[in-house]
Amino acid sequence: MNFDFSIGKGADIVVNYILDHFTPLLDAISAAIGLVTGSIQQVLLSLPPVAGILILAALSLWRVGGKFALFTLLAMALVLHMGLWEGMMQSLSLVLAATIIAMLIGIPLGIWMARSETVATITRPVLDLMQTMPAFVYLIPAAMFFGLGAVPGTIATVIFSMPPVVRLTNLGIRQVDGEFIEAGLAFGCTGKQLLFKVQLPNAMPSIMAGVNQTIMLSLSMVVIASMIGAGGLGNTVLTGIQRLDVGTGFEGGLAVVILAVVLDRITQSFGKERSGFLKRLAFFKKEASDVKQPVLNKQEA
Structure with missing residues (x-):
């Protein structure tokens, strides 16, 4: 008895079936993602470089501090x-x-996992598969379903980078102190109020850590996605590899590192209560109020 079973042939059958029967749906998804990506890109490219640099520096000053703003x-x-x-x-x-896109899908999914063990049991192996599958594999179905360009690059990036925000949202909500939950229930919170007023605020550091990791993975995948026409700094790195041009590849890689460091530090700051310039500003306001208070008390006397 000859039993021949090929997983690769099965995958080909599934892909061909999707292409034959779900082309309108794929076109709609492509148009929606293209609109989001194209709009963001148009806004960023319309900014003069000097204005863009000043905005990033101001954001760094606000969230991190003066030294990082200078960097x-x-x-x-x-x-x-x-x-x-x-x-x-x-x-x-x-x-x-x-x-x-990863946040719009991942955060609700993480909340659902935290509230349902059945969903968590089903979702965990899928997330494991998404994280351990080689990044280059995602380029094949993305290119087959959506062609070449920024849209398949974005879709492949979403699949590759979404697991951290799902996992850490689930973890953050599960780790909320039970006393907070009991206090919310004692005050008569509904399920929705408990989620938005107790669980999500307390889980925010964990959720923001997931967002930070998603951004870092997105940046690494965007470079790989240049192989299917996603563009950006990945093209510079890819050109350096194809031509064995060390200088070009190094410049592209250095630009990626700079962008990664800036995004990493800024997004990390949103998981903290206060940071850098904001913290010092709050300190000066407190000092000013402490100075004014005795004067007011003296006038009242």
Whole structure:
């Protein structure tokens, strides 16, 4: 008895069936993702480079501090000097689009996992598969279903980068102190109020850590996605590999590292209560109020 079973042939059958019967749905998904990615890219590319650098530096000052703002200013000026500003904005648009889509899908899924053991049991192996599958494998179905360009690159990036935000949202909600839950229930919170007023605020550091990891994975995948026409800094790195041009590849890789460091530090700050410039500003306001209070008390006396 000859038993011949090929997983590869089975995958081909599934892919061909989807292409034959779900083409309108694929076109609709492609149009929606193309609209999101194209809109973000258009906004970023319409900014003058100097304005973009100042915005990033101001954001770094607000969320992290003066030293990191200076680093951001100098690092982005270096990227502009290397002639890679446009490529960086293209990569940033893909990262932002992929992160937004991953959050819209991943955070609700993580909440659902935290509330249902059945969903968690089903979802965990899928997340394991998404994280352990080689990144290049995602390029094949993305290109087959959606062609070449930014759209399949964004879709492949979403699949590759979404697991951390799902896992850490689930973990953060599960680790909320039971006393908080009991206090919320004692005050008569409904399930919706308990989620939005107790669980999500307390789980926010964990959720933001998941968002941070999703952004980092998105940035790494965007470089790989240049192989199917996603564009951005990945094209520079890919050109350096194809031509064995160490200088070009190094410049592209350095620009990716700079973007990764800036995004990493800024997104990490959102998981903290206060940071950098905001913390010092709050301190000065407190000092000013402490100085004014005795004067007011003296006038009242």
